[in-house]
Amino acid sequence: MRLLFVVRDLGLGGVERCVVLVGSWLAARGFKVTVAMLGGSRNLWGARTATLEIVDLSGAWHPKKPWTWFAGWCALRGLAQRHDAVIAATFLMPLYLTWAATRGLGRRVLGWVHGPLAEVDARAHMNPLHRRACQYIYRRLPELVFVSAHARDSLARWLGHESGVVGQGVAQRWQVIPNFVEPQPARPAGPVRDPLRLLFVGRVAEEKQPALWLDALMALDRLGHAATLTVVGDGPLLPWLQEEAVRRGLQEHLIIAGRQDDIGAWLADADWLLLTSLFEGCPLVVLEAMRAGLPVVSTRAGGVYELFAEREADFVTGHASGEAIAALIVAQAPHHAEHAAWLRWRADAYSPDALGARWLHLLENTR
Template sequence: MRLLFVVRDLGLGGVERCVVLVGSWLAAHGFEVSVAMMGGSRNLWGTRSAALNIVDLSGTWHPKKPWTWPAGWGALRGLARRHDVVIAATFLMPLYITWAATRGLGKRVLGWVHGPLFEVDERARMNPIHRRACQFIYRRLGELVFVSAHARDSMSKWLATEPGQGVPPGWRVIPNFVEAQPLRPAGLPHRPARLLFVGRVAEEKQPALWLDALVALANAGHAATLTVVGDGPLLPWLEDEAARRGLVDRLIVAGRQDDVGPWLANADWLLLTSLFEGCPLVVLEAMQAGLPVVSTRAGGVYELFAGRDVDFVTAEPTGAALAALIVAQAPHHAELAAWLRQRSEAYSPDALGARWLQLLEHPQ
């Protein structure tokens, strides 16, 4: 079977990582997998994408240059003709061009939904034209793949699905998976405790909560440090605010790292403080490493904990609540780490790859 993913490019974002991981797994199981890059020529995944056929169409079509649209449409349409299944890997541009280029071809077209779009739109206030265009297409695609039940339910709310109508038969949930992570060394938390954030330092991650948590822990007699692995537009603000609060010696900025395994292995807790999430990859990595997680109720994150979300998710999005949960977890640190490691088996590449095989080989 020939499978085509349509992306903006292959940068280091979560969507791009999922495309490479899922595509490579399917390629290893007999699929011919291509990735069409429409918005840029970056491929930052190197040998990890070696099994994929990467097709750079960004020099043919540019979304802000209307005179290139016919050529881009024709190039992707020609590529789609040679594949059995075409997947719009995310919303906005990849969704638009996939929809337009496959009209009338009789191809099987899927939309891959990575986040809770109702919350994303509510927070970011999507351009009304983009909102209507995305909603128009998603309502007409027969098959959508969601990374969490929360993302699916959010889509239903965003599209204003009639109450009681139920989930459309072509909507399926397949969570994300990540590469295997080495097990974190056993032992009690360090003193001071080592907190870790991995991701983009941006407004939707609520970085002020990280500093609030450090202060709340210190006030409760539990000193801690925070290591930030990543970069983003609010990194200068974070460093300035840490200095203003007298927390410079408690904040370690490691920058963007290709391999987060050593950072997970050296930490005591992972912080997740997002306003919204679909199926956060970094939590899956922490689970595989046996690293306890403390999270706000960030969309679909609670689904990862199989009914034990009270052990890992705060009731309120505050630094004090994060600190209180860390203090509560501390006596049970080893048990929680072992449980997360065991739970991560449900999110292994083979377990979830089998669900992709079922989806692709047995359409509803």
């Protein structure tokens, strides 16, 4: 089977990583996988994409240059004609151009929804034209794949389905296949350390609520627990974070590691992973922590709670505050080893082979 993913580019974002992971897994099982890049020529995945055909269309098409739109449409349509199925890997431009370029071709077209769009729109205040265009296309795409039930229900609310409930006919075309990550080296067993070692991995931006990280450090100190926080990543609020840490007298407790391509060593050296996002679909970093056996403390950030099933209360705070995060860390501490073992066991449900089999079933069986 020939499969085409449409993306902006292949940077280090979560969507791009998912495309590489799923695409390379399918390629290893005989699929001919192509990735079309619309917004840029970056491919930061190197050998990971060696089994994929990477096509850079950014030189032929630019969203802010209307005179290039027809050329971009023709280029993507030509690619789509060579493939059996086309997946718009994210919303906005990949969604728009996939929809336009596949009209009348008779190809199978799927949309891949990674985030809870009702929450994303509420926070980011999407341009009304983009909102209407995305809603129009998502209502008409034959099939949608979601990374979590939360993302599915969020789209249902965003599209105006009453109470976020979808009808039976729609539900049959809307499939949930969570993200997966590669195996991680198991974190060394042992007691939590003094000071406690907290870890954040991701983009230092408003939607990650970095003020909560410093609030948690201060709350832990008030509870008699010294702690350090290592931040692996960069982003627009990184300078603010460093300045705010100095203002609060926490500069000795904050370690900035910058962006890292391989976070395995950082997971192995931490005692807890923090996730404090305003919204998430199916966060890859939490899956990586689970596979490594690193306990997690998270706010109720969208689909993250689904990863913990009936044990949500062990890993997710009741509300988003430094005090709540610190209290959950202190409550977890006596059960640290047991939580680590359970997370490793739970992560088996999110292995590449378990979830890749669901992608195979989806793609090999038309509805």
